[in-house]
Amino acid sequence: MAAVVGIEQLRRPGGLIVQVLLVTACYYGAARLGLLRRLTVEGAVVTPIWPASGVALAALLVFGLRCWPGISLGAFCAVLYLTSPDIWVLGILFGNTAAPVCAALLLRRAGFRTDLARLRDGLALVFLAALTATLISATVGVGMLVVTDNLAGHSLWPVWLAWWVGDAMGVLIVTPLLLMLAGARRPLPLGRWKEATALAVIACALVPLAILSSISLLFLVYPLIIWAALRFQLLGSVLCALFTSVVATVAATEGIGAFAELGRIAVMLKLQAFNGTMALTALLLSAVITEQRNTRRSVEKACQELVEVLEHLTAGEAPPRPQAARDQPGPVDDRSRPTGAP
Known part of the structure; x- marks a missing residue:
């Protein structure tokens, strides 16, 4: 319950700066964890699992869309850790921010519930967020590398596939776990x-x-x-x-x-x-x-x-009224009113 209270406090207007800083720190930390294990595909370094994508989507679903600057700042810090800033970094930041934002919008449009208690919620997370929205980050990121001559044209598709699958795996594995932890109410029985x-x-x-x-x-x-x-x-x-x-x-x-x-x-x-x-x-x-x-x-x-x-x-005896009917006022009997009453 303490975690729930903390989240509600962060959702207040005064907690926006704290939200952004928290998302920035979590995104950067998840990115550093993902970069601990890398694969080299056609000369480009990729991560089999990119946990930062799952952190970004979970933050948008829990805190709301207004925390998106934290995703951009976290992605910028992750890029600075890997290389010096250049013009192509703007494309990477745009793709890494736009993908989770679009995923959150698609899930909201589909009536997604963060408790994942329905099969339709699981299907929406898989096909709308993990497999569809992550196409944006992979396409924009690899496209910027090719345009700026940081990646050869013949290496586009293998690197794009690795980038896309890494982002999708982050959503599939990390996002459900964070949503469950954010919505936890009580521990397991002994x-x-x-x-x-x-x-x-x-x-x-x-x-x-x-x-x-x-x-x-x-x-x-x-x-x-x-x-x-x-x-x-x-x-x-x-x-x-x-x-x-x-x-x-x-x-x-x-x-x-x-x-x-x-x-x-x-x-x-x-x-x-x-x-x-x-x-x-x-x-x-x-x-x-x-x-x-x-x-x-x-x-x-x-x-x-x-x-x-x-x-x-x-x-x-008269049967008890259902709980939903008890909460609603019953009809007024006009015959019980005194004569001349309006």
């Missing part, structure tokens, strides 16, 4: 912590075994994703997917385990295909399970109300 601990221990043992093994055992991580989604919904499945993606990215950049003896293009394609399918499985499966559970609760509540009505009818 009994569930035992199962959560068991899941974490097994994941820490099985995921490195599956990825770092010289034989192809990547499929072993999917039962963990299913377990996490069934028992802990989105938060559990996204945390499991995030841990798996980090281990896979480390193995890919080091060229070990399942990514040994592969060329740079093959490593990128295998890594992005694995991370993408795993993130999609975690997000959509948990959304379906959450939606079904909410539907079941609604049906159980309706059945309970029906049982109460039948019990009152059997006892010869």
Whole structure:
């Protein structure tokens, strides 16, 4: 609840500067984390996962569109960390800012809910935000590199694909996790912590075994994703997917385990295909399970109300009014008014 109160305070008019500075710091920190593991594709340095794109979209969904200057400032600081400022930096800043802003607008138009309790919310996040809006940042960024002769024309498509997939993976993995943390209301019950601990221990043992093994055992991580989604919904499945993606990215950049003896293009394609399918499985499966559970609760509540009505009818009493009807004033009986009353 303390986190929720803090967010509400930041949404006040006086908290705009704090919002922008907070988003700037988070974006820059996420960018530095993403740059810890890089791949070189056709002479250009790309990141398999760009967490900053997920941070940017989550900030816009939680704080609102007015915090967009923080995204631009964070992107500018990230560019300064990599290279000296030049005219092409403006294109990078525009693309990295316009992509999450367009994603937030598309999600708002689609009626997106940040609790991700419906399948349509998961589908909107995947297809509108991750796969569509990130086309802007990849196209503008790589296009500026080509126009300014920082990238050869024949290298455009491999670098563009790596840029686009990296931004999309950041949205798929980081944004749901931040939305869940921002909307957290209460911790898990004590009994569930035992199962959560068991899941974490097994994941820490099985995921490195599956990825770092010289034989192809990547499929072993999917039962963990299913377990996490069934028992802990989105938060559990996204945390499991995030841990798996980090281990896979480390193995890919080091060229070990399942990514040994592969060329740079093959490593990128295998890594992005694995991370993408795993993130999609975690997000959509948990959304379906959450939606079904909410539907079941609604049906159980309706059945309970029906049982109460039948019990009152059997006892010869007037049935209780539904909660929605209790909150609304009833009609006025004109016969109860005194004569001559208006």
